[in-house]
Amino acid sequence: xxxxxxxxxxxxxxxxxxxxxxxxxxxxxxxxxxxxxxxxxxxxxxxxxxxxxxxxxxxxxxxxxxxxxxxxxxxxxxxxxxxxxxxxxxxxxxxxxxxxxxxxxxxxxxxxxxxxxxxxxxxxxxxxxxxxxxxxxxxxxxxxxxxxxxxxxxxxxxxxxxxxxxxxxxxxxxxxxxxxxxxxxxxxxx
Numbered sequence: 661x662x663x664x665x666x667x668x669x670x671x672x673x674x675x676x677x678x679x680x681x682x683x684x685x686x687x688x689x690x691x692x693x694x695x696x697x698x699x700x701x702x703x704x705x706x707x708x709x710x711x712x713x714x715x716x717x718x719x720x721x722x723x724x725x726x727x728x729x730x731x732x733x734x735x736x737x738x739x740x741x742x743x744x745x746x747x748x749x750x751x752x753x754x755x756x757x758x759x760x761x762x763x764x765x766x767x768x769x770x771x772x773x774x775x776x777x778x779x780x781x782x783x784x785x786x787x788x789x790x791x792x793x794x795x796x797x798x799x800x801x802x803x804x805x806x807x808x809x810x811x812x813x814x815x816x817x818x819x820x821x822x823x824x825x826x827x828x829x830x831x832x833x834x835x836x837x838x839x840x841x842x843x844x845x846x847x848x849x850x
Contacts, residue, residue: 661814662772666779668811674698676788676802677776678816679768681741681825681840682795683802684713685810689723689782692753698784699755701809704791709757711743711764713785715777723752723782724765730830737828737848738767739774741821741841743785745829756784764827772816787824797822 665675665686672694674687685701687694689712699706714720717731717738725747726734734744748763757763766785768774777783787795788802788810796802799815807813821840829836833849 662775662779665776665812665814669694669776669780669783672697673811674701674809675776676796676799676806676810676813677773677783678799678814678819679713679766679770679773679785680820681768681823682797682819682821683788683799684773684785685788685806686713686776686780686783686785688780689713689756689784690751690753692755695753695756695784698786701806702786702789702791704786706755707758708791709760709764711766711785712752712756712782713766713768713773713777714782715767715774719777719782720765720767723749724763725749726830733830733848734767737841737844739769740767740844741769741825741839742766742845743825743827745827745831745836747831752782766825770816770820772814776814795824 797819824839827837
C-alpha cells in the first residue's frame, strides 16, 4: 500500500492518507499541477493556502527559513499534532501558499504518513474533505465525493486525535488556531 501511494504521489497523483490528527490529501507539495488538483478536489478557493508535511528536520529546512532558535523550539514539538507557520523557501510554489511568503508545515506523528513522505518528499497536508465540511478521522469517514476523485485512499485506522492540528505562528510565537497539540504548543512558546 505504501509503495503504491508513493508511486502515485511521485507520478503527480493525489492520495488520502492518515495522520494522528485527521486524514489528509497528499500530493507532491512542490508540483504545481498536483497542487492544483488538490485545490480542485477540495473545491478550495485559490486564495486559501494549503499546508505541507515533512518527515525530517532536513526536509523541513529544505522548504523553510529557520533560525537556530526556531529549530530548537521545533525539536520540542515535532513530530506531533502541531502545524507551524514559517517563512518559505523559493522551492515552495506560490500556488501552495496563495502567494504568501509564509507556509504552514506539519511533521506528523504517524508511521504510515512518515513512510510515504520519506519516499516522496514534502506532500500537501490539508484535510481530506470538501472545504467547509467536517474532516475525516478514519478512512470510512472520507466522503465518496473525495474518495471518487483521488487516486488512492490509504486506510491507517482511526486517527489518534480526530481533530485538526494546532496552528502556531513561529515568527510571532502565537497560536493562530487551537486544535490537537495545543498544550504542547503553548508550553513550547511560554
